[in-house]
Amino acid sequence: xxxxxxxxxxxxxxxxxxxxxxxxxxxxxxxxxxxxxxxxxxxxxxxxxxxxxxxxxxxxxxxxxxxxxxxxxxxxxxxxxxxxxxxxxxxxxxxxxxxxxxxxxxxxxxxxxxxxxxxxxxxxxxxxxxxxxxxxxxxxxxxxxxxxxxxxxxxxxxxxxxxxxxxxxxxxxxxxxxxxxxxxxxxxxxxxxxxxxxxxxxxxxxxxxxxxxxxxxxxxxxxxxxxxxxxxxxxxxxxxxxxxxxxxxxxxxxxxxxxxxxxxxxxxxxxxxxxxxxxxxxxxxxxxxxxxxxxxxxxxxxxxxxxxxxxxxxxxxxxxx
Amino acid sequence: xxxxxxxxxxxxxxxxxxxxxxxxxxxxxxxxxxxxxxxxxxxxxxxxxxxxxxxxxxxxxxxxxxxxxxxxxxxxxxxxxxxxxxxxxxxxxxxxxxxxxxxxxxxxxxxxxxxxxxxxxxxxxxxxxxxxxxxxxxxxxxxxxxxxxxxxxxxxxxxxxxxxxxxxxxxxxxxxxxxxxxxxxxxxxxxxxxxxxxxxxxxxxxxxxxxxxxxxxxxxxxxxxxxxxxxxxxxxxxxxxxxxxxxxxxxxxxxxxxxxxxxxxxxxxxxxxxxxxxxxxxxxxxxxxxxxx
Numbered sequence: 001x002x003x004x005x006x007x008x009x010x011x012x013x014x015x016x017x018x019x020x021x022x023x024x025x026x027x028x029x030x031x032x033x034x035x036x037x038x039x040x041x042x043x044x045x046x047x048x049x050x051x052x053x054x055x056x057x058x059x060x061x062x063x064x065x066x067x068x069x070x071x072x073x074x075x076x077x078x079x080x081x082x083x084x085x086x087x088x089x090x091x092x093x094x095x096x097x098x099x100x101x102x103x104x105x106x107x108x109x110x111x112x113x114x115x116x117x118x119x120x121x122x123x124x125x126x127x128x129x130x131x132x133x134x135x136x137x138x139x140x141x142x143x144x145x146x147x148x149x150x151x152x153x154x155x156x157x158x159x160x161x162x163x164x165x166x167x168x169x170x171x172x173x174x175x176x177x178x179x180x181x182x183x184x185x186x187x188x189x190x191x192x193x194x195x196x197x198x199x200x201x202x203x204x205x206x207x208x209x210x211x212x213x214x215x216x217x218x219x220x221x222x223x224x225x226x227x228x229x230x231x232x233x234x235x236x237x238x239x240x241x242x243x244x245x246x247x248x249x250x251x252x253x254x255x256x257x258x259x260x261x262x263x264x265x266x267x268x269x270x271x272x273x274x275x276x277x278x279x280x281x282x283x284x285x286x287x288x289x290x291x292x293x294x295x296x297x298x299x300x301x302x303x304x305x306x307x308x309x310x311x312x313x314x315x316x317x318x319x320x321x
Numbered sequence: 322x323x324x325x326x327x328x329x330x331x332x333x334x335x336x337x338x339x340x341x342x343x344x345x346x347x348x349x350x351x352x353x354x355x356x357x358x359x360x361x362x363x364x365x366x367x368x369x370x371x372x373x374x375x376x377x378x379x380x381x382x383x384x385x386x387x388x389x390x391x392x393x394x395x396x397x398x399x400x401x402x403x404x405x406x407x408x409x410x411x412x413x414x415x416x417x418x419x420x421x422x423x424x425x426x427x428x429x430x431x432x433x434x435x436x437x438x439x440x441x442x443x444x445x446x447x448x449x450x451x452x453x454x455x456x457x458x459x460x461x462x463x464x465x466x467x468x469x470x471x472x473x474x475x476x477x478x479x480x481x482x483x484x485x486x487x488x489x490x491x492x493x494x495x496x497x498x499x500x501x502x503x504x505x506x507x508x509x510x511x512x513x514x515x516x517x518x519x520x521x522x523x524x525x526x527x528x529x530x531x532x533x534x535x536x537x538x539x540x541x542x543x544x545x546x547x548x549x550x551x552x553x554x555x556x557x558x559x560x561x562x563x564x565x566x567x568x569x570x571x572x573x574x575x576x577x578x579x580x581x582x583x584x585x586x587x588x589x590x591x592x593x594x595x596x597x598x599x600x601x602x603x604x605x606x607x608x609x610x611x612x613x614x
Contacts, residue, residue: 015454026470133342136603140596142546144553145569145588152581252457259459263550267573278554281469293466297458304457 008308012301019297020071023290024064033080033286071294077287081280086291090273094295096166097272099177100264101257103192108200116207117234120215120242131204138201143260147194147267154190162187164269191268195260199253206249210242217241244314251307255300336608343604349597357416360409367406404568408587411565414558415591418475419545422482423537429483430490431533435521437491438498449495452488460485461547468556478557482544489536497529531609538602542595549591565591 034051042050051057058066070076076087119128155163166176166187177184214220215238223237224230262274269275273292280288328334337343361367437448455463467481498521501507510520549566551557558564563571565587572583 015457018454023466026467030470030472136599137596140542140546140592140599142549142553142566142569142588142591142595144550144566145584145591148569148573148576148584148588152576152585156577252459255457256459256461259462259465262462262465263554266554277465281465282555289466289469296462300458 005309008305012305015301016294016298017068020068020294021064023293023297024067025060027286027290028060028063030284030286076291076294079280079285079288081283081285081288086287087295089276089288090291090295093271093273093276095177096270097258097261097265097274100188100191100195100270100272101254101261103188104196104199104257105254107192108196108203111196112200112203112207113239116204117211117239119204119208120211121230121234123212132208135201135204138197139205141197143194143198144263144267146197147190147264150190150194151267161190163190166271191264191270194267195257195264198260199257203246203250203253206246207242210245211238214238214242244311247310247314248307251303255303258296258299333608337604340604342600343608346597346600346604349593350601353412353416353594353597356409357413361413364403364406364409367410404582404586407563407568408565408590411563411568411587412590412594414475414562414564415545415548415566416594418479418482418548418564419541422479422486422544423541425479425483426486426540427490427533427537430487431494431526431529433487434491434494435498435525438495439502439517439521439525445495448491452492455485455488456492460543461550464547464551465554465556468551473556473559475558475562478548478551482547485547486540486544489540490533493532493536494526494529497532498525501525501528535602535606535609538598538605542598542602545591545595545598 034047034054034056048057056063074087076085078084079086079089082089115131119131122128151163154161166184211234220233220238223233228237258274261270261272262277264270265272265275266278273295276288277292279285280292433448437445464481464485467484468477471477471481502525507520507524510524511517515523545565548557548564549569552564552566553570555570558567560567568587569584569591572580572585572587576584
């Protein structure tokens, strides 16, 4: 067990190493960053001076080693635009993103699990067909467009919900959260629903497919013969077994949601790290882009690791080796 | 002609006709393909030709609303560009990119998968590691990263989306090769002296074509959605060649003043197109999956 964990940790470090290599070298093709730092009327001499002080006159591979060395010390450079350490910029905005992703995850689960179970239990009913058709529809929707529609109906036409920003926040553990105030909660609704929709649809379809497979097995017939109520049969006997593959998938989906949060945050002007990324891409603020990618990659690798470990707890048939 | 007759009498076509949903999906898809191919001949404007635009025609609502004109059936945008023309040209870009990226990804992924599965050993381990790592990162984010490094452009978008897309084909094909490799008919074809290339392409590949068709269908829809999203974020197609996603983005700025058609209508077209593709893909998956029969 411990050896397995250790090996996995080393694998994670290796993956992050490769990611840092790719991110560094690809980003180094994107033009001369010195021109982003110096004032527009700088002389050639000043440009050379700035280049030297940033260490950009050295060969690329030396720059890479400096980059990695600083990375291990938590230093990812300073933003060209904000003139602040980028690690601070990204981590400051992380709670906003996590909050939105968390709400979206919750919403997706609350709808997808019961709907998926129902669609599996009564595959031919009208409602099930509607659920399945709706979910296929949900997969086909461009999420940014859904956000725009929601804004148009709920914010512009009806004026029911706010369309941008986080609203009021309250501190918890020194971090501002929106879900602790009524105003903040109202601001959370539209972005979270927009973000959840795609995942909800895919999750629902997966749960239904898994449930249908499980319901065909002998132990379900046995439980039914034994007189287990159909609700208990579905939710406690069958669902438990059906959820095992869903867990892996769900981990990937959480990663996907963090990625798609860039889109949702841009639409709803949600001050999270995704919006920071998009703004930085448009402003060619390279250190922020690199920092975002490294931090988010670390999060993805971490999620994958946790999922693998959780897997062994819920499915005793899998043996860690 | 004989092949067509055979197809019309096949079990596949029989099931297809009975599934109204699949027929609906293919009607949608065929409609969009025809639009992409011939639509530019029928629409009133070439939206790329800036000289034909007149600012006095800006922000015309769709024809069925008050103040709308028949000349601008679906309204016009801030430069006086006819939305219908913009959508038809945008559909063209979105669909061609979707199909092109699918074809390229399928080719690259299949070759890699065949090689990895058949050669085995170190090459296989290395290639599959790459696939695993890439699959653990969301495709959208990888594409966003590539596009942010290289900048806007159709050909860059094509390369970025292909770099993201080939992995799923590689994994599927490799799995199939591994499943078939130990079988007797493969040994037999090797014994009669066929080269490894012929063995895998002629004898192994036919076993995966059905799964490839399903993946490829859904992939086209996904590429269209990803492209639209990237263009919406401002890192996709260039401003001079608006795809459907970029049209939605252009309309977003004026949404709050009640001018909804510029972003809502192109989005509708994306949705219907991708929905049609997914309907078809769903049918194909059920139909071509031997386990469900």
